[in-house]
Amino acid sequence: MRLHYLLFAFLLVFLLPAPGFAQRIRNPVSCLRNKGFCHPIRCPSVAKTIGSCAPGLKCCRK
Template structure:
């Protein structure tokens, strides 16, 4: 039973981190609002995929900075 006291805060920390991961842009307006742009199938090098604009367009945002 003692391990439950140590395990409970760890589980809460994991659940809290997983809750924020679903806040990615889901359409073109959200992508532009978050200072991104829509790229066809992939993003150029200094940018990374951070969501979807539509079926074949992904939201690209700067990876660093």
């Protein structure tokens, strides 16, 4: 049971966005929290790249 708490604490710290988002976005959860969306290869022309969701996926925002 203690392992569940440790895993939850690790995930909570890992998925929390950095204060002020000074660093680039590196996971899908942070991308969605920044009102972005994940897109393969590169962002559409109307969107700006603000980070990456995973290898091969870009985080884009209009």
